Amino acid sequence: xxxxxxxxxxxxxxxxxxxxxxxxxxxxxxxxxxxxxxxxxxxxxxxxxxxxxxxxxxxxxxxxxxxxxxxxxxxxxxxxxxxxxxxxxxxxxxxxxxxxxxxxxxxxxxxxxxxxxxxxxxxxxxxxxxxxxxxxxxxxxxxxxxxxx
Numbered sequence: 001x002x003x004x005x006x007x008x009x010x011x012x013x014x015x016x017x018x019x020x021x022x023x024x025x026x027x028x029x030x031x032x033x034x035x036x037x038x039x040x041x042x043x044x045x046x047x048x049x050x051x052x053x054x055x056x057x058x059x060x061x062x063x064x065x066x067x068x069x070x071x072x073x074x075x076x077x078x079x080x081x082x083x084x085x086x087x088x089x090x091x092x093x094x095x096x097x098x099x100x101x102x103x104x105x106x107x108x109x110x111x112x113x114x115x116x117x118x119x120x121x122x123x124x125x126x127x128x129x130x131x132x133x134x135x136x137x138x139x140x141x142x143x144x145x146x147x148x149x
Contacts, residue, residue, distance in 0.1 A: 003032070003033055003142055005035045006109055008122065009144070010040055012024040014047065014062055019147060023144055024121065029071065032072070033072050035075065036077060036108075039105075081112050089102070091130060103126065113127075121142040122142075128141050
C-alpha cells in the first residue's frame with residue numbers, strides 16, 4: 001500500500017542533505033509515495049526561505065520531473081478537500097496555534113488523508129494527534145525518522 005506524503009517528505013526528496021531523506025526514500029522503495037499537489041506548493045515557502053528566489057527555478061524543474069520518477073504519484077486536490085479542510089477547523093488545537101495562526105495547509109492535507117485513507121508519512125505532531133481522534137484515520141501514521149545523512 002502506498003504512503004501519503006506531507007511537505008517534509010517533499011523537502012526530503014528535494015534536498016539530498018535532509019535528515020528525513022533516507023527514511024522517505026526507503027518508504028518510496030517499499031511502498032511508493034502519493035504526494036498531494038498542495039504539499040508541492042507548500043514546500044516552495046521553506047525552499048525560498050532557505051535558499052532564496054533563485055532556488056525556486058530549480059524547484060520548478062524538480063517538480064516537472066517528479067511525476068515521472070518511479071514510485072511517486074502526484075495527487076490532485078479536489079474541491080471537496082478544501083471544503084472539508086475548513087470543516088476540520090473545529091479541531092482548534094490542531095489547526096490553530098496559541099498565537100491564532102491558522103494551519104490551513106495542514107487542514108488540507110488532513111482532508112486529503114481522510115479521502116484516500118492511506119498511511120500518512122509525517123513528523124507533524126498536530127497531524128499525528130489528529131489520527132487518534134478521527135476513527136477513519138486510526139493507526140494510519142508513519143512517523144518520519146531523522147537519520148544522519
